[in-house]
Amino acid sequence: MPFRLRTLLYSLSLFLVQSLFIASSFAQGTVTISGKISNAISDSVLLEVYTVPASYTGESYSAPVSSKGEFTIQAPLAEPMVAELVHGSESILLYLQPGDNLDVRVNANDFVSSIKFKGKGTNENNFLVQFERKFLEEEDYQVLPENIHKPEKSFLQFLEERRQDQLAFLEKSTKNAPVSEKFKQYVQAQIDFSYANDRLTYVEVRKRVGDLPPTLSTGYYDFLKQVDLNQPGAIRNQAYLDFLYNYFQFKALTSKAGNPERDYYPIMYAMAKKELRGMAKDMMLARILSQSIRFGYIPDTDAMYQEFLQEKVNPLFASYVENQYRQIRKVGMGSKAPGFTLLSSTGDSVSLKSLQGKIVYLGFWRTSCGICNVDQHAYKYFAEQLAAKDIVLVQISVGEDVAVWRQKAAKQNQSAIQLYAPNLSDEVVKNYDVKNFPSYFLIAPDGTIITTNARRPGHAEGAREVAALVDQYRQISSR
Structure with missing residues (x-):
């Protein structure tokens, strides 16, 4: 809502x-x-x-x-x-x-x-309450749970009838109780972008509720050409923000520019920079960059960040992005994996540098973690499924008594190199920014990180998805 x-x-x-x-x-x-x-x-x-x-x-x-x-x-x-x-x-x-x-x-x-x-402001706020009661709390006006199941023609008819009802309600209400022009623009944005967003996400929402993807008519998305991305008065409306992000996401995923799997955020960033103006542009560039800092390919994020600093951005957004970049950007796709040298279960020391030239599947776990123990039971089968991929499996146990760890490590499947980190403040835990257990990374032969969120061994599709990532990496790197 x-x-x-x-x-x-x-x-x-x-x-x-x-x-x-x-x-x-x-x-x-x-x-x-x-x-x-x-x-x-x-x-x-x-x-x-x-x-x-x-x-x-x-x-x-x-x-x-x-x-x-x-x-x-x-x-x-x-x-x-x-x-x-x-x-x-x-x-x-x-x-x-x-x-x-x-x-x-x-x-x-x-x-x-x-x-x-x-008092002053009554008409605007009475309208909000009445609009919510009529359109946001009545199930007949909602996409979910029922209207999403309609075929394209019926769904578009539902959206158009809702939009016309909302426009009529706006005209009638403000005729009897006048509101400011700014407020009218705010409500108009709510009506326009709720319609546009629901139409844009029709296919994806149907997939999420389990429906088969509909066969869309030719030109279904042509309505996007008529949407004013810089509509006056829209900047404070949540429906506008929802639409903008989904719009640029849709365009990035359907774009033939670059590799959408890796270049997803840079493609979105370039599109938003080109199509938006003023505060809307600042807002979306900051949001896209924020997501890239967390989940994107680090070299591309660095390049976008440097470009962002050169923009004449509202200081509020500039400060936010700078703060996020400083606090969050530690490890990510494409960044260099932090080195380490740790005690192994066989009594010697193992460093990441010694594994250079191999793809490394690196896991952090604790014996007090229930999901970690599930993964340990699944690890032997996981290793067998990945045996042909020539991957080095490394497990780092964190925060356990060293003697107890040695005993448990001796009993565990030795398909993985077992390493030991004394506590949560250990340098390797901090350098990899491990906040949750278990955490799994996939590291390339040259020491760069392929992903910071590799599938768990205990996941039903864990081995298959890790294998697919390895194949994809080798295919790209061989070009």
Whole structure:
């Protein structure tokens, strides 16, 4: 549900550097939220102002709730944006504009249904509540669970009828209760991009619910040519962000430029840079780069990052990406695997350098980890399935008494080289940025990382998928 905090799927949830906006916000305007909460369930109320477009993160402002249930919150507001009023476990999304003075009356026992507004900002927020009740809580207007099963013609008819109903509702509601032009643009974006996103993802959603992929008519995706990617007023709307990411993902996967499997994020980045403008461009470049920092091919990520630094990007997004790059970019596809020299179960030392020239399947595990033990039981069969691939299997046991480890290692299948790391703060654990156990890496003969997320030995398709990765690597490297 795009108008609610709970619906955020992708994310920009780590934007934590909003302090750059605070001083200018006080100078440019404020918003006041006051009112009364009946049957209060907490002694305070919180206003989350989502300063970063479409990110649902921002600045928090709280105020006490009196014994009579009364409260007042004042917050700086530089421009129109969404916010959330939170009381205990209850919340309501608001649309706020500089100068709003909103009186809120609500019963905590029935938060959304009982809420009433007065003062400046009433019409916009009444509309949000009514729109949600009509279109976001009524199953007949939802793609899931039923409408997704419709064939193409019927599905498109459903989307178009929903869009026309929403447009009619907007026209009728705002005629009786006028709203600002900025708010109209926000709602228009909700209507337009909900339609576009549901149409764009029709095939993928059908696959996820188990339906056979539909046979699409010629020109099904031609509607994308009519979508205004830089639509005025859309920047604060979650439906817009969802569509943009899916749109560039779709274009990257269907592009014939480069190798989509490896060049996925650079292709998306180049497309977003070309097709978007202003804040929308900054927002999407930051999001794509953020995903590439986590999951992409490191040399390409480095190149994109250097290019991003040269852009005249909003300082908020620039600071966020720089912070992520510094904290997260340690190991990844294409980066050099950190070297190590560790004690082996046979009493000697084994280094990664000594294994150079071989593909290495490297696993980190702990005996206190249930899934790790499942993998240990499956390891013999896993090794047998990969025997023809000429891979060196290496296991690093972390944080166990060395004597106990030696005893267990002697009993374990010796198809893998058994190594020992004393504790979670050991250098090899930190260098590989191991946060979860088990963790598995596939390392190329030249020491670069093929993947940081290789399949587990205990996974039903583990050996097959690792073998496929090895074959793919050797095919590419032989060119």
